[in-house]
Amino acid sequence: MSLNRSLISPTSNPLLERSLIEKLQRRCDTSGSLGELEPVAVRLGLMQNTLKPRFRDPQLVIFAADHGLAVDGIQGPLQGQTHEQVQRLLSGRLPVSVFARVQGLELTVVDCGLANQVAPHDGLMARKIAHGTRNARVGPAMSMDQAHAAIRAGMEIGDSIRGNMVACAGLGVGSHEAAALVLSRLTQTQLRDLMISGPQMDADQLAAVMVILLAAQTRHRDVIDAVEVLAAFGGFETAVMVGVMLVAASKRHLIMVDGMAACAALMVASHISSAVTDYCLFCRSQAHSGLDQALNLFNASALLELGLDSIDGTGACVSWPLVRSAAALLSEVADGEDPGPTHPQGMGDSTQGGLPAAASGRRSDGTLF
Numbered sequence: 001m002s003l004n005r006s007l008i009s010p011t012s013n014p015l016l017e018r019s020l021i022e023k024l025q026r027r028c029d030t031s032g033s034l035g036e037l038e039p040v041a042v043r044l045g046l047m048q049n050t051l052k053p054r055f056r057d058p059q060l061v062i063f064a065a066d067h068g069l070a071v072d073g074i075q076g077p078l079q080g081q082t083h084e085q086v087q088r089l090l091s092g093r094l095p096v097s098v099f100a101r102v103q104g105l106e107l108t109v110v111d112c113g114l115a116n117q118v119a120p121h122d123g124l125m126a127r128k129i130a131h132g133t134r135n136a137r138v139g140p141a142m143s144m145d146q147a148h149a150a151i152r153a154g155m156e157i158g159d160s161i162r163g164n165m166v167a168c169a170g171l172g173v174g175s176h177e178a179a180a181l182v183l184s185r186l187t188q189t190q191l192r193d194l195m196i197s198g199p200q201m202d203a204d205q206l207a208a209v210m211v212i213l214l215a216a217q218t219r220h221r222d223v224i225d226a227v228e229v230l231a232a233f234g235g236f237e238t239a240v241m242v243g244v245m246l247v248a249a250s251k252r253h254l255i256m257v258d259g260m261a262a263c264a265a266l267m268v269a270s271h272i273s274s275a276v277t278d279y280c281l282f283c284r285s286q287a288h289s290g291l292d293q294a295l296n297l298f299n300a301s302a303l304l305e306l307g308l309d310s311i312d313g314t315g316a317c318v319s320w321p322l323v324r325s326a327a328a329l330l331s332e333v334a335d336g337e338d339p340g341p342t343h344p345q346g347m348g349d350s351t352q353g354g355l356p357a358a359a360s361g362r363r364s365d366g367t368l369f
Helices: 012-031 037-048 068-072 082-090 095-102 146-160 175-187 193-196 203-219 226-233 236-248 260-272 274-279 289-296 314-331
Strands: 059-065 108-113 124-126 163-169 254-258 279-281
Touching: 012 037, 012 314, 037 274, 037 314, 059 095, 059 236, 068 203, 082 095, 082 108, 082 163, 095 108, 095 314, 108 146, 108 236, 124 260, 146 226, 146 236, 163 260, 175 193, 175 203, 175 226, 175 236, 175 260, 175 289, 193 203, 193 289, 203 254, 226 236, 226 260, 236 254, 236 260, 236 274, 236 279, 254 260, 254 274, 254 314, 260 274, 260 314, 274 279, 274 289, 279 314
Parallel strands: 059 108, 059 163, 108 124, 163 254, 254 279
Antiparallel strands: none
8 A cells, every 4th residue: 555554653652641641630630530531531632642632624424335245135224225325414314414513523425336326415525436346245345456446545535634533434235244244354253243233133134144244255265464355345435444544543633433334444444554543432323233343353432322223423423522522621721720731841852832843743833733
């Protein structure tokens, strides 16, 4: 890939982490503990390399594509075909569209590989790799050239996107199944564990889906390289997300990961550059038990557990105020407190709060990048 792995820096910084914890402790001494908001705040400070994390122009990007597995009768969790869901999204007829607007998130839907035409819309970005992937049960879902083209398209999107937070979610009939195949192969997780939606799942339905997916696994039994696994099983929406995540992490931007397809994209991205996971917080929009397993692969849990069972991206919208609140613990000065430096002393020589402006993740005008 054209992205140099060294461009993604781990967030580990003992001096900054200690300063962040001490700053939060001073807050707690006067206002009491704020529980799980505190470790989130520390992570945000480490991501942005500052004692005062702030966000600008937050983005929710939903990546949509159709999947060849759907020809075998796989049905999506929501009613309607993929292009119909995209049209509902763009017309504001789904809760996620409303939540994004009221939370100040700019919503963009990316056509990564829809089989059907969707009318042009200001919120629709056309990056179609093909009209859906092929059926992974009978051959690779995409060619290696297509996989690389999709990742490059994602990198271009990541490079052009505004703001310093991107919430990533996938959409498409067969998306969950394709993502489960990718995760299962890259982590040696039992495919069945990723596919069981819950104790009430119909046994016949599960058995029928497993026949299809196990056939796909067997067809590509020797594929182990991360990008080759993506090509064998994945969806175009997952491949494009890989590129977006790699570039976002290289810019030290927050990535909110919502849903199975986004988890699969992150797993592939982490095989390209392991430090990408340092920049991620996790959300969920579905109560699917398989998503529990996917989150466990990252030793993560969702920011909020609300029992949602909706389109991916919904969980990111309702979690966003929590993230903003965590950042405010550090960036909004308490009454009567000395504003203090942006960075702890000892982190640099020529100073902007102890750190050179270029290293601080700030432009000359003071804005974060």
